[in-house]
Amino acid sequence: MANLHPVPAPLLREARLRLLSGDDLSLGRVDERVARSWRRSLAAGLAPSHNSRHAEHLSGGELRQALACNRDLINHSQPVMEYLFEQVRHSHSMVVLADRHGTLMHTLGDADFLGKAERVALQAGANWHEAQRGTNAIGTALAESCGIEIHGPEHYLERNDFLTCAASPIASATGELLGILDISGDQRSHHPHTLGLVNTAARMIENRLFTTSCQQQTRLHLHPQAHGIGTLAEGIVALSEDGWIMGANRQALKLLGLQREDIGATPLARVLDTRFEALLLRAHQQPQQPLCLHRRDGSPIHAQLYNPPGRSPARPLTLRAHPAPHEGRSAPSTPSEVQDALQQLDTGDHAWRAAADKARRVAGKPIPVLLLGESGVGKELFARALHDSSPRRHRPFVAINCAALPEQLIEAELFGYSAGAFTGARKEGRPGRLREADGGTLFLDEIGDMPLALQTRLLRVLQERQVSPLGGGEAVAVDFALVCATHQPLREAAEAGRFRADLYYRLNGLSLQLPPLRARSDFAALTDKLLLELSGEPRLHLAPELQARLAAYDWPGNLRQYASVLRTAIAMLDPDEHCIDWPHLGDDLRELLQRAAAPWAGGSDSAATTPPAAAVGTPPSGEQKLADISRAAIQQAIQQHQGNLSAAARQLGISRQTLYRRMGA
Numbered sequence: 221m222a223n224l225h226p227v228p229a230p231l232l233r234e235a236r237l238r239l240l241s242g243d244d245l246s247l248g249r250v251d252e253r254v255a256r257s258w259r260r261s262l263a264a265g266l267a268p269s270h271n272s273r274h275a276e277h278l279s280g281g282e283l284r285q286a287l288a289c290n291r292d293l294i295n296h297s298q299p300v301m302e303y304l305f306e307q308v309r310h311s312h313s314m315v316v317l318a319d320r321h322g323t324l325m326h327t328l329g330d331a332d333f334l335g336k337a338e339r340v341a342l343q344a345g346a347n348w349h350e351a352q353r354g355t356n357a358i359g360t361a362l363a364e365s366c367g368i369e370i371h372g373p374e375h376y377l378e379r380n381d382f383l384t385c386a387a388s389p390i391a392s393a394t395g396e397l398l399g400i401l402d403i404s405g406d407q408r409s410h411h412p413h414t415l416g417l418v419n420t421a422a423r424m425i426e427n428r429l430f431t432t433s434c435q436q437q438t439r440l441h442l443h444p445q446a447h448g449i450g451t452l453a454e455g456i457v458a459l460s461e462d463g464w465i466m467g468a469n470r471q472a473l474k475l476l477g478l479q480r481e482d483i484g485a486t487p488l489a490r491v492l493d494t495r496f497e498a499l500l501l502r503a504h505q506q507p508q509q510p511l512c513l514h515r516r517d518g519s520p521i522h523a524q525l526y527n528p529p530g531r532s533p534a535r536p537l538t539l540r541a542h543p544a545p546h547e548g549r550s551a552p553s554t555p556s557e558v559q560d561a562l563q564q565l566d567t568g569d570h571a572w573r574a575a576a577d578k579a580r581r582v583a584g585k586p587i588p589v590l591l592l593g594e595s596g597v598g599k600e601l602f603a604r605a606l607h608d609s610s611p612r613r614h615r616p617f618v619a620i621n622c623a624a625l626p627e628q629l630i631e632a633e634l635f636g637y638s639a640g641a642f643t644g645a646r647k648e649g650r651p652g653r654l655r656e657a658d659g660g661t662l663f664l665d666e667i668g669d670m671p672l673a674l675q676t677r678l679l680r681v682l683q684e685r686q687v688s689p690l691g692g693g694e695a696v697a698v699d700f701a702l703v704c705a706t707h708q709p710l711r712e713a714a715e716a717g718r719f720r721a722d723l724y725y726r727l728n729g730l731s732l733q734l735p736p737l738r739a740r741s742d743f744a745a746l747t748d749k750l751l752l753e754l755s756g757e758p759r760l761h762l763a764p765e766l767q768a769r770l771a772a773y774d775w776p777g778n779l780r781q782y783a784s785v786l787r788t789a790i791a792m793l794d795p796d797e798h799c800i801d802w803p804h805l806g807d808d809l810r811e812l813l814q815r816a817a818a819p820w821a822g823g824s825d826s827a828a829t830t831p832p833a834a835a836v837g838t839p840p841s842g843e844q845k846l847a848d849i850s851r852a853a854i855q856q857a858i859q860q861h862q863g864n865l866s867a868a869a870r871q872l873g874i875s876r877q878t879l880y881r882r883m884g885a
């Protein structure tokens with residue numbers, strides 16, 4: 221019964237009859253799902269007084285065939301059904317399994333009730349689809365795709381009024397409906413917990429089917445609490461080799477905020493704050509322990525990774541732009557393919573991700589993007605990924621560094637020239653890079669360094685959407701997406717008259733600030749990604765103390781500098797070495813790091829565990845005591861997270877920058 225306050229049986233019977241005579245209004249008090257089902261039953265040509273004599277019932281041969289088709293479902297359901305039957309024995313009830321068409325496959329019941337049930341064809345081979353037998357828990361759970369209880373005269377056919385039935389759908393790992401589990405009984409023995417019991421049993425069957433059907437895939441078992449993993453309440457996802465969610469049970473969908481349609485079209489990194497390669501690596505490093513991850517909203521979730529037998533836990537991966545089409549399911553839709561290039565650069569920093577999320581919204585729209593950020597933060601990589609994420613990705617990406625070209629050449633390089641336009645020009649002229657970018661994306665790096673005269677010409681091109689080559693010649697229409705980048709404060713330059721204000725506003729459809737490396741909160745994940753990309757060796761990692769020092773360094777050259785440091789360190793490793801430590805660094809950087817870390821003398825194990833100023837001697841002032849407690853808590857958190865400062869900061873509820881400041885305090 222779906223209503224909290226059940227409608228009395230006589231009223232239900234009356235409403236059912238009125239529906240037949242075209243009175244829809246009397247359904248007002250009937251549960252919405254039941255009312256919908258009654259209307260469907262009516263539309264199928266059934267009347268409440270119908271005896272369902274003509275309802276489908278499989279012959280012996282047909283039933284054998286149906287049983288063979290549903291072998292996995294039946295095999296996994298049988299033990300659960302037996303357990304369930306133990307719970308309801310002697311309550312004039314039976315446990316029923318139906319396939320996805322509503323045909324009963326298997327029943328277990330009290331002998332005294334089975335006789336009654338047979339009279340209404342609650343037996344293997346009978347079809348209980350709504351179109352055959354009107355509203356009933358099995359048929360209505362199929363139609364509504366949810367667990368439901370149908371009690372007494374909520375059944376559409378009067379002859380089923382003596383029943384009370386609770387049914388729950390069983391779905392596959394990819395979310396397809398496989399069948400229905402049901403408990404049917406005499407309505408006088410109705411129990412309020414029956415639907416809960418059936419729902420729980422259906423989840424047990426789903427999880428058993430999940431682990432069997434996905435045994436060749438990497439699985440991630442999830443729960444908000446570490447101890448919830450392995451229980452019925454856990455979420456399970458199956459992952460492709462490049463980290464796309466190819467299967468998910470109901471709980472996982474709920475925990476990750478996904479819909480059934482997202483299965484096969486969502487990379488794990490879109491819902492969890494980690495890249496797949498980094499996850500494999502961490503799981504390899506602590507195989508027996510659940511990992512603490514974070515969801516997109518920052519809330520923590522515990523996860524245990526299981527690799528299929530025989531697969532190396534963290535083998536190198538060949539990243540594909542999108543997952544292989546999933547069996548029985550169409551290839552992922554274009555939007556997920558399109559988003560992938562930015563996704564692959566996303567290692568979890570919130571500011572970076574916020575910029576990528578905004579950029580995705582303008583990809584493919586005629587809105588120029590202006591990327592701001594210090595040198596080496598990855599502006600060009602971001603621009604390329606944005607292009608690869610847009611509908612223009614099959615057309616050219618043309619990058620021009622305005623600071624690297626001599627002033628006289630930029631003009632020719634950008635706008636092209638006609639034959640004999642100037643001394644040294646090619647005989648046949650040149651179309652210019654703007655025209656090369658036609659249909660694709662033009663990336664103007666260091667736009668702040670563009671000479672004023674050229675700014676005027678560029679502005680004209682952007683306004684008129686056509687290019688006139690140097691030395692005359694016909695103007696040619698161009699169509700490109702424009703992405704510009706600068707490390708200069710361009711607005712100030714425009715205000716000071718060093719940059720044309722009108723061009724600035726034209727370029728600045730959407731400005732995005734990319735964070736410097738020292739402000740990023742994903743240092744550990746970024747390191748894992750860089751190490752994997754630079755070496756192809758998933759076991760490579762940094763010594764925890766070194767990682768903490770590197771994370772605390774302020775990296776004036778940003779990612780370019782850090783990538784170069786790691787590249788050199790990898791080259792210093794012996795063939796069987798996998799841990800990068802102090803000896804693998806250049807002398808200058810080692811000195812810089814040690815000098816920068818000098819105020820934080822917490823490097824040794826004992827210092828890391830002992831509150832430094834629980835000092836002996838003079839009692840500390842209140843302020844001093846607080847500082848000591850704070851420092852001890854920080855050191856303890858860093859140690860707990862094996863040097864991962866981002867994780868330590870998250871645990872303490874402070875930003876990574878605040879953590880650095882406090883470390884130095």
Ligand SMILES: Nc1ncnc2c1ncn2[C@@H]1O[C@H](COP(=O)(O)OP(=O)(O)OP(=O)(O)O)[C@@H](O)[C@H]1O
Nearest residue numbers: 565594595596597598599600601602707779780783
């Ligand atoms: N997300 C990233 N993943 C891996 N490497 C990166 C990433 N971002 C940047 N890098 C590294 O940093 C280098 C510099 O990146 P990029 O040229 O995109 O930076 P930029 O901000 O455009 O620099 P500039 O302002 O000096 O032109 C890249 O060649 C690469 O080695």
